[in-house]
Amino acid sequence: MSFNNLDQLYRQVIMDHYKNPRNKGAIEDGSVTVDMNNPTCGDRIHLTMKVEDGVVTDAKFDGEGCSISMASASMMTQAIKGKDIEHAMKLSHVFSEMMLGNDYPDNLDLDDIEALQGVAKFPARIKCATLSWKAMEKGLQSEK
Structure with a gap:
């Protein structure tokens, strides 16, 4: 697949998560709640996670922001549901490396x-993409 086709596919995936967010909303009896914002661009997120026996059994987000910020939150909640805290934190670390343009494990x-x-090619947008991940890290730190 050529770079242009791959880039177009990635844009479509981002826009799909933005227009049709997964796990949008709040968990009423969520054990972890984190509110964060990015004052430079106005993105904000309200993340709720239910953690049982060291496993993220549910994760939802609400908020407002650019397509990258909201798509990233949608993808993040999908990725951590059903994962133990250690795995969720590892995913966050890998995501941070990816945002810095560094290599990350392909396994x-x-x-x-x-x-x-x-x-990663747009440094001003990295904070948009990482906002929900930072919120997740902050919330799960208290669960360790």
Whole structure:
């Protein structure tokens, strides 16, 4: 697949998550709640996660922001549901490396998250993509 076709596919995946977000909403009896914002661009997220026996059994987000910010939150909640805290934190670390343009292990199934790798070329947008991941890290730190 050529670079242009791959880039177009990634854009479509991002826009699909933006227009049809997965896990949008809030968990009423969520054990972890984190609110974060990016003051430079106005993105904000309200993340709720249910953690039982060290496993993220549910994750939902609400908020407003650019397509990258909201698509990333949608992808992140999909990626961490059903994962133990250690695995979720590892995914966050890998995502951070990807945002810095660094190599990351290819043995991890990142699924749709890989569509965000092009954000690394736009330093001003990296904070948009990482907002929900930072919120997840902050919330799960308290669960360790």
